[in-house]
Amino acid sequence: MTVEHPDHAPLDKTELARRVAADIPPGAYLNLGIGQPTTVADHLPADAGITLHTENGMLGMGRAARPDEVDPDLINAGKVPVIETPGASYFHHADSFAMMRGGHLDVCVLGAFQVSAAGDLANWHTGAPDAIPAVGGAMDLAIGAKQVFVMMTLFTRAGAAKLVRECTYPLTGLRCVSRVYTDHAVFAIGADGVSVEETFGLTLAELRSRLDVPVR
Amino acid sequence: MITAPDVDTALAGVADGATVLIGGFGAAGQPVELIDALRRTGARELTVVNNNAGNGDVGLAALLAAGQVRKIVCSFPRQSDSWVFDELYRSNKIELELVPQGNLAERMRAAGAGIGAFFSPTGVGTPLAEGKERRTIDGRDYVLEYPIHGDLALIKAHRADRAGNLVYRKTARNFGPVMATAATTTIAQVAEIVDIGELDPETVVTPGIFVDRVVAVGEREPGR
Numbered sequence: 260m261t262v263e264h265p266d267h268a269p270l271d272k273t274e275l276a277r278r279v280a281a282d283i284p285p286g287a288y289l290n291l292g293i294g295q296p297t298t299v300a301d302h303l304p305a306d307a308g309i310t311l312h313t314e315n316g317m318l319g320m321g322r323a324a325r326p327d328e329v330d331p332d333l334i335n336a337g338k339v340p341v342i343e344t345p346g347a348s349y350f351h352h353a354d355s356f357a358m359m360r361g362g363h364l365d366v367c368v369l370g371a372f373q374v375s376a377a378g379d380l381a382n383w384h385t386g387a388p389d390a391i392p393a394v395g396g397a398m399d400l401a402i403g404a405k406q407v408f409v410m411m412t413l414f415t416r417a418g419a420a421k422l423v424r425e426c427t428y429p430l431t432g433l434r435c436v437s438r439v440y441t442d443h444a445v446f447a448i449g450a451d452g453v454s455v456e457e458t459f460g461l462t463l464a465e466l467r468s469r470l471d472v473p474v475r
Numbered sequence: 476m477i478t479a480p481d482v483d484t485a486l487a488g489v490a491d492g493a494t495v496l497i498g499g500f501g502a503a504g505q506p507v508e509l510i511d512a513l514r515r516t517g518a519r520e521l522t523v524v525n526n527n528a529g530n531g532d533v534g535l536a537a538l539l540a541a542g543q544v545r546k547i548v549c550s551f552p553r554q555s556d557s558w559v560f561d562e563l564y565r566s567n568k569i570e571l572e573l574v575p576q577g578n579l580a581e582r583m584r585a586a587g588a589g590i591g592a593f594f595s596p597t598g599v600g601t602p603l604a605e606g607k608e609r610r611t612i613d614g615r616d617y618v619l620e621y622p623i624h625g626d627l628a629l630i631k632a633h634r635a636d637r638a639g640n641l642v643y644r645k646t647a648r649n650f651g652p653v654m655a656t657a658a659t660t661t662i663a664q665v666a667e668i669v670d671i672g673e674l675d676p677e678t679v680v681t682p683g684i685f686v687d688r689v690v691a692v693g694e695r696e697p698g699r
Contacts, residue, residue: 313646315503315649316500316646331502331503331647332503332644333503333645334500334646338501338502338503338554343645349646350648351580351648351649351650351651352526352576352580352649352650352653353581353583353584355580356580359577360577360597389565391552391560391561391564392552392553392571392573393550393551393553393554393573394551394574394575394603395550395551395575398575398597398601399575399577399578399597402596402599403577429602430601430602431601433599433600
């Protein structure tokens with residue numbers, strides 16, 4: 260059942276981060292990708308018992324460090340200085356990625372260039388011949404976390420939908436995305452296809468007209 | 476285990492063409508003093524394994540700039556301050572093997588643990604798995620990944636004792652414990668070397684069996 264908000268403007272970045280944060284289960288072990296997904300942390304309820312994982316080797320990561328708190332040995336995956344929270348732990352890289360691949364991490368939130376109707380993710384490389392490729396932990400996160408949430412704008416600046424039948428950008432992972440949060444709509448991807456949970460700034464009918472993917 | 480008097484002594488005897496595992500995630504845990512000593516050995520045609528491909532103009536970036544590295548194996552070369560690598564890559568002066576970060580760690584873990592190869596779910600169906608053997612096990616798809624052995628591992632820990640036991644500091648631990656197991660010769664730079672018995676055995680992260688040389692470089696200089 261889709262909840263339509265045609266009179267609500269498309270979500271801005273803060274509203275989108277808040278919307279994603281509202282869906283993180285209490286008690287979850289959570290990894291937030293570099294960039295916009297990191298801002299989800301600002302909206303997590305303090306009493307929800309959510310533990311942040313950073314793939315460079317820490318559980319219980321806290322907020323960004325203030326200038327007087329900066330420790331060069333304590334950074335997040337985006338190489339930003341952070342603080343530790345009570346109950347934090349440190350571990351080496353093989354253990355950190357075992358937490359993903361081994362199915363111990365509950366949710367990760369990633370950005371994307373494209374998501375396909377089957378849940379394929381493309382978020383590491385534009386495929387441009389002069390681009391220097393860099394993948395980091397994206398492929399491990401995509402197939403490792405129990406649930407992968409994507410957070411992105413629904414359309415490119417040129418107006419092309421980023422929810423597509425088949426990804427044209429190089430893939431990060433196959434059939435791994437379960438939920439897609441965008442400025443215009445929230446989608447759930449299941450074995451039976453794509454359903455729309457909410458729309459913002461347009462109706463479901465208008466949304467359908469702008470997508471090449473069948474949605475319920 | 477040998478306590479080396481300085482980094483240049485610790486690095487003596489590095490051969491051209493060596494594969495060198497270098498710890499660190501960005502600047503955290505990067506053994507800058509050891510990398511500088513590696514550069515001073517003049518060893519060439521090196522293969523370097525690191526998560527990144529150098530930051531700014533120091534440490535790994537300086538080694539690259541000196542033209543001593545033939546190939547880099549890493550997960551995330553492109554950064555806002557990776558201009559040294561970017562220039563070498565664009566002018567075809569360095570070879571890049573891009574490896575997903577978790578596969579990079581696990582391939583070294585496998586090398587250190589005597590595992591011949593392993594099937595990883597990471598990268599299945601992506602360009603980074605092209606040409607690799609694929610297998611379905613209990614309904615899940617995997618690709619075959621081989622170990623990465625180093626001739627040399629250069630890592631940074633916080634403290635060592637004279638038996639080579641190491642403790643690390645916060646997220647500077649990152650690849651250090653895994654790389655220490657995966658190389659023929661492992662050299663650790665630390666802030667301080669303490670006497671045997673001064674490290675609580677329960678807190679040792681890398682047992683000294685994996686460490687061949689330690690060298691004290693003192694506390695971090697401001698800005699490092």
